[in-house]
Amino acid sequence: MGVIAIVFVLAMAIGIPIAFVLGASSLYYFVVLGNIPLSMIGQKMFSGIDNYVLLAIPFFILAGELMNRSKITDALISFSNILVGRIPGALAQVNIVASVFFAGITGSGVADTAALGSILIPAMEKEGYTAEYATAVTCASSVIGPIIPPSVVMVIYSMATGESVGALFAAGYIPGLAIALSLMILTFVYAKKFNHPRRTEKIPFKKVVFTLRKSIVGLMCPVVLVAGIFSGVFTPTEAAVVSCLYAILAGVFILKTMTWKDVFESFKGAAVASSITLMVIAMANLFGQVLTIERIPTLVANFMLSVTTNKYVFLLMINVFLLFMGMIMDPGASVLILAPILLPIAIQLGIQPLHFALVMLVNLNIGLSTPPVGTCLYAAAPISGLSIEKISKAIMPFIGVELIALMLLTYIPTLTLFVPRLLGYIY
Numbered sequence: 001m002g003v004i005a006i007v008f009v010l011a012m013a014i015g016i017p018i019a020f021v022l023g024a025s026s027l028y029y030f031v032v033l034g035n036i037p038l039s040m041i042g043q044k045m046f047s048g049i050d051n052y053v054l055l056a057i058p059f060f061i062l063a064g065e066l067m068n069r070s071k072i073t074d075a076l077i078s079f080s081n082i083l084v085g086r087i088p089g090a091l092a093q094v095n096i097v098a099s100v101f102f103a104g105i106t107g108s109g110v111a112d113t114a115a116l117g118s119i120l121i122p123a124m125e126k127e128g129y130t131a132e133y134a135t136a137v138t139c140a141s142s143v144i145g146p147i148i149p150p151s152v153v154m155v156i157y158s159m160a161t162g163e164s165v166g167a168l169f170a171a172g173y174i175p176g177l178a179i180a181l182s183l184m185i186l187t188f189v190y191a192k193k194f195n196h197p198r199r200t201e202k203i204p205f206k207k208v209v210f211t212l213r214k215s216i217v218g219l220m221c222p223v224v225l226v227a228g229i230f231s232g233v234f235t236p237t238e239a240a241v242v243s244c245l246y247a248i249l250a251g252v253f254i255l256k257t258m259t260w261k262d263v264f265e266s267f268k269g270a271a272v273a274s275s276i277t278l279m280v281i282a283m284a285n286l287f288g289q290v291l292t293i294e295r296i297p298t299l300v301a302n303f304m305l306s307v308t309t310n311k312y313v314f315l316l317m318i319n320v321f322l323l324f325m326g327m328i329m330d331p332g333a334s335v336l337i338l339a340p341i342l343l344p345i346a347i348q349l350g351i352q353p354l355h356f357a358l359v360m361l362v363n364l365n366i367g368l369s370t371p372p373v374g375t376c377l378y379a380a381a382p383i384s385g386l387s388i389e390k391i392s393k394a395i396m397p398f399i400g401v402e403l404i405a406l407m408l409l410t411y412i413p414t415l416t417l418f419v420p421r422l423l424g425y426i427y
Helices: 002-013 018-033 039-049 052-069 072-084 090-103 109-126 131-142 152-161 165-171 173-194 205-231 236-254 260-293 296-307 311-328 331-348 353-369 375-384 388-411 414-422
Strands: none
Touching (some): 002 018, 018 039, 018 260, 018 331, 039 260, 052 072, 052 109, 052 152, 052 205, 052 260, 072 109, 072 205, 090 109, 090 131, 090 173, 090 205, 109 131, 109 353, 131 173, 131 388, 152 165, 152 260, 152 331, 152 353, 165 173, 165 205, 165 236, 165 353, 165 414, 173 353, 173 388, 173 414, 205 236, 236 260, 260 296, 260 331, 296 311, 296 331, 311 353, 331 353, 353 375, 353 388, 353 414, 375 388, 388 414
8 A cells, every 4th residue: 555655646746637646546556466357447437426316416516507607696796795795894705605605506616716706806806905815715715615505525425425415415504604704704804904995885775676686596596405405305416406407497587698508508517527526436436445455444443543532632633634635635535535434433433423524524625725736726816817826825814714613613513413403314
């Protein structure tokens, strides 16, 4: 495994995509070190994606593409401005609140950064905010996207561990809102310190009604999904299909902001994005076979339990480790490799599985905005025209308050488990 680790690290260091890093490391093991027929490689890769739950991934990605092209983003930003536009640091607050609403539609941090950033970063600069600050707020708030359901990475976690997708979705609301609140508090402090602008005039009632009417279509999408899933009308996988149908009806027939050509382009974009995610899952399943053969889960468990049997110390260790992994690896790949290893240890120490799931997912999703591999940083850089180094420096205070929220979620399990318990997923 030492040789495999070297191959893995070198491949990542030279910039090879994570899917091919996992594949190359696994192929080296099977060809040079293993006694498994090479014909098994294709079977293992296929079995990794031959899962009904994973059908939700391409459909949720498609729903996000459709919502973007239907210009629902603009309406959500206007609605957010009505809600928080008079708070100090108005546009920064709008950025964060819009991310909360957008999270309920796409479930993707990168989509959040691209869609909201293209509108709000230039708008914030025009209002007098620095480009670094505007970009940092956008990237930091995009972390909320994969935490508030629907969430692609939660679907991946469900596939890797067998945890209920519905339970994961239910557990994501309070952590997502806690991160949003922490960012809003920091933004308020910055606004007071640097005298950031806010809206002072009242919005006419007619304009409020008009904005609400325009945004209600986008706001109803997560409501329909949540109501359908938690009432048992459809499964989370079926909800992904419903969200696509809803997006097409809204964009083409209700708002009339999307053409059938846009729908076709959305299918193309979703196909490309889905293929990348599913390739990672297939390769991670192959790499997982290598880890199983070498008994790595057992070795890791024995090592961690030799260090501590205190669940609070274990959670602190896991936070540090997962934050590091989030800095260097895609959250989906990390979940597929690490969740089957770490979850049994957590259960053995008496940690509620759903609580551990959200601790893990929040940790890894913070990595979306953390250098050197934070994909939201790379999505925001061309929009703002800034280097990754400048964005990384500006975002550190926001990462700091997200870590405070993470610690609260880690050591106060009720924050995560309240909604799932209320809905009957756990008792």
